Amino acid sequence: MHALPQDITIHCPAKLNLFLHITAQRNDGYHELETLFQFIDLCDDLHISATTDGRIDLLTPLQDVSHEDNLVYRAAMLLMPLRKDAQQGAQISLHKRIPMGGGLGGGSSNAASTLIGLNQLWGLGLDRRQLADLGIQLGADVPVFIFGQAAFARGVGEQLVAVEPAPAWYLVVHPQVHVSTASVFQHPDLPRNSAPITTELSEWASHRNDCQSLVASLYPPVAKAIDWLVEYAPTRMTGTGACVFGCFDSQAAAQKALAAMPSAFSGFVAQGLNTSPAWQGL
Incomplete structure (x- = not known):
């Protein structure tokens, strides 16, 4: 043993x-x-x-x-x-x-x-x-x-x-507001009737985040972050926010956008991983 x-x-x-x-x-x-x-x-x-x-x-x-x-x-x-x-x-x-x-x-x-x-x-x-x-x-x-x-x-x-989502680099932008997950899911205006996906899972960009429009309307800094980042790359909110991310083909392109990020936001560049490092070495 x-x-x-x-x-x-x-x-x-x-x-x-x-x-x-x-x-x-x-x-x-x-x-x-x-x-x-x-x-x-x-x-x-x-x-x-x-x-x-x-x-x-x-x-x-x-x-x-x-x-x-x-x-x-x-x-x-x-x-x-x-x-x-x-x-x-x-x-x-x-x-x-x-x-x-x-x-x-x-x-x-x-x-x-x-x-x-x-x-x-x-x-x-x-x-x-x-x-x-x-x-x-x-x-x-x-x-x-x-x-x-x-x-x-x-x-x-x-x-x-x-x-296995395609390899990508992301610029993740934090609008410097805190979004309550519970309040989003309890909100009467949250869409709750998206049709289930019945076909083979396609490119993720063809789908959406059902929470995004509601959160952007309730938290103007989230809307401003999306409006800024979408000029550089396909952009989406993650979860119920507040962070939003843009998807880039290279680390250099993501870093270039980060360098131009307005000071009202914080952000970082990260690489997508399809395997979690949590299990490595165990």
Whole structure:
């Protein structure tokens, strides 16, 4: 029997929704979605060290986020009852690079990596499907980060099929506003009746983000970011925003646009990834 590792570092990638359709709202309030996920190479770093005190210690708490609302802590607590030894614990630290509240999935990625890492450190032996079933309790985006491949998603985001979007460079622009995902999905003007895709998945640019028009109308800086970026490249909002992205053929072209970005925005250039770095080396 192999000895369990004592510590692990996992790269937690951001994601883009290359398109996002809302096909229905269920009786329980959740929305049925169709979306295309692709990872990008902007990553947070999650470091976990095994301990023998039976506790979960967060060494890098997030400002204005309580332990009970921290997705890393909540992910760890989901695995606590599955430990083979009640003395198994962990110290967890997180180096954040992914902007919070921008629709880039940073919190979900951190949660998925916590499940992946503790599964390894504690020797739980859960497979990806079992981890994803736990992850969906934390958020609709968590399963794709456990799945680890760019994916076409249905349901609330848990029905995943691996896909290979074309290689691309993205300029991701943050309009410097925070968009509440819950408020977008609760808004009466949100479209909820897109026809399900019944043909073979075509080029993502031929689809849309059903949240984009509503968010742009509610948050003028988002609209301004889209209007600026679309002059340089095909542009779309990711998730419920606030970040928007332009798709470029080369890093140089994306960097050139970044250099011209208005100072009211922040932004970065990233490469699309069809395989998550979170599983590398595990």
